Amino acid sequence: MAAPLFRPPGDLTDFDGIPHQREAWDATMTTFFLQAIQRAEQEVGAGKAQIFDAVHALPQPSLTEATIIWNGFPKTLLDGNTHEQALQLAEQLLSFRLGGRTVQARPQDEYLEWHATRDTSGRITAVDFTCEGPEYWTALAHGYPDSVQPGAGAPPAKGDLDAVVELYRKFVSPSVQKQDLLHNGSYDPYNAWNIQQGAMHLTHPSNSLQAEVFLAGDASVLREKNGQLIEDDDELIRCAQYGVPTRSSDPTIGGSVNGLARTGALVSLAEPVGLYIDSLDTTGWTRPDGSPVGDYWTILRGSPTAVVRARYEVPASEGFAVGDIQIGGEPIAFPGQVAEAISMKLTGVAGEQGQHAAPPVPCVSGVQPLVAPAIISGAPVEMLFQHSRAHRHEVVV
């Protein structure tokens, strides 16, 4: 029987026709978890981490799932701004230096990003939402994410750049050309079709799968202050510094994972590991005639329970557009108004409760670097596959 592999987010099938691509994805995710385990072990000691690789653990523990929910609109923009200011700010691209050039990314940092299509009058006609991590797309283009460098024993996947182009043409614009997506001959996550002209996948520096896995791993470490176990989500993220405390997502994810770890369980993320759109709540949304809107939400990628791409667009037969819809009497003037009604989710798993409680450790001193900047700088993360494949069983069993 073949060894189990990490599945692609949303059980997407783009890797299926590419030689060794699913194995390469498994190796990538395996390494992310290995790194997360190592980060935790630095805190609690070798062999004591409560985060584990739930795919390759032997024997497989019986797992219970815990769904974690947060709002899709950036809380960091709402704090300190008026509502309208926050909606405007959500559409203003960030600029930063990366590899000697200036790139742009969206300020949408809750693992949900979007792009609005407007007509010539400025009225919104559609909003595309994505929560696909950049690692998936760079892997699809070249075999492995930019942030990892396969060692000699890694599965020899090369990706399929043409597949990337076809997906852009299907979901962003038929006008996309291969060269539009490249920078120095490689797939460029910051290409115009993914930033200014559309949203194929996540771009905000904090929005990555690696960040998600590291957050879960760091949050699996129990913390104490003055000899008292910390249980408060705000206090935990301040103590462990495992994310951005002003976001909705990071304190929520971290607090929930830590809550599972406090039961003395092994903890991990449910397969397929990913960040997902949970639901859109259109309660109180009305057509121009005041009647309730229909279901204009189309899931484009992922599975019904693991949605990674969706579009909100009124069918032409209705005779009006998204911008004509009112939410409690307010017209949809910004795509962020739709995002505010979206709940995001990921699913944690826990097993062998009561058997793995590591002693709590003191708070992190100094400022820990966030995960994401490693991706921005392009600094490669060494992958030692032979080590990881041997090690993962040692760690999780």
Add this chain to the structure above:
Amino acid sequence: MTGAAGGALEPVLAAGDIQGDSLSGFRKDHQHYEFLKVGDVATAKRSLARLAPRLSPLADVHMFNRLFRHMRTRRGEIPGTLSSTWINVAFTSSGLAALTSQAEVAQFDDEAFKLGLAARAGKLGDPVDPQAEGHPARWVVGGPQTPVDAVVIVGSDSADNLATTVTDVVSLLTGTDGGFTTVWSEPCDVRADLPGHEHFGFRDGISQPGIRGRLSQDADSYLTPRYLEPADPRAARFSRPGQPLVWPGEFVLGLPRQQVPPADDLEPAPAVPPQPAWAADGSFLVIRRLRQDVAAFTGFIEQTAAQLSEQPGLEGLSPQRLAALIVGRWPSGAPLTRAPDADDPDLGADDFAANDFGYVSPWGQSGTSGPPELVTTRPLPHGVAPHDVHPRPVADAGGLLCPHGAHVRKINPRDQGTDLGGPRNTLRRRILRRGMPFGPQHATAPDASRGLMFACYQASIQDQFEFLSTNWVNRFSAPRADPGGADLLIAESAATARRTLILVDKSGKQHEVATLATWVTPTGGGYFFAPAISAVRDVLTAETPPS
């Protein structure tokens, strides 16, 4: 400079100018809501000018409440021996526009207030069918056929005094020289048989935030009395056991607000000057007239309990316990995490103990292992024991004792994180509830209309009342998923009509409680703004609108 228990010195409130119902609450046995429409504007301004000196400021209401509390502590129940009668007024956006201008109203940073409750009803989940009783088209007050510009709230300890004052005020405002017309009058009284309980039989209003702020330059002249020994680690954040302190700008415009976590909320976030400027020291008021169908609620409870009690894991589930699981408290007010199996009237009667619990940490704050020590220099409220000897709370993050969908947990997740992050974010969503029952009790007049005049004050209708209603009460997976659940007591779902609560038995197995029936129906209300008394006197009654 710091306060007595650490943290920043709290601001001195404009106690002579802020209307008293917002920050202190009238706390009367008898209350009257007179909903009004502006007729001739000039006449209305003149009658309002005559009303302005009679409006009850925070200072008066607070001092009386303190006196009442002291006397009650010393003498026990004192019905009829101490009485005051208060008057407050608030205006809808249309009312303010009539008395000032549209341009003034446009400056308010609250779209919900500007659009009004009827326009927002669908967002709150109210019925979308115009024929449905809960649709604004059929509201008795505040709907498109029954628009409202203002509400006058009169409260009194004495029914006779209330009647006299209401007659006087209504005559002043709606008489020949009044300029207003009455749209709807709603008398409210506490239940004579069960004071403090709403019509379904549950004690209401137990959990309110403590408000930071002082009434004078004296360092300890706190609006909200502090009952915790300063040495207790909770003393800086709680005014009484289980009652977190919140900076007053979350309820009144222009005052210091809560910090955004992770910033330490012992220090306030700076006050934001309100727009328009005369809105300072005012507060947004939401009123929802909610009709309660007691027979439908009790019928559902009895029928559903009988069905559920046959399921493995829920054997013996009584109707009383099912109702408590839906509410999150027993009828006495005893919380489920301290009284999981049966009501505990002694616990429910102790205002401090009944509110002292958390969901993640038993006592609501990491690092605490018991109830806080109370000061011995201040008399405790009636019914409060100096030492909490009631059953200790049990942490319940998974919702085994108190379901995630239970009403009290939906609107106040306490120390549990939410879809917005850690629990300190929740303090920025709290409201000051001032609801009162209307209509006779069910036992004496089963066919009469009854319900709750839900009322709450806040600094932002969008971010507080509406957020709680739309994002937490109505949504299945928020504030907490796993397993989540709708607030079966008051949630509305215009889209699906079906509401589902999840119960978790002791083995961890989940049981679904779903219904299409409703027992709480909105029948009116409005979004109001209660200005400072000086703004009523100097701005709203001015012959020319402010420039």
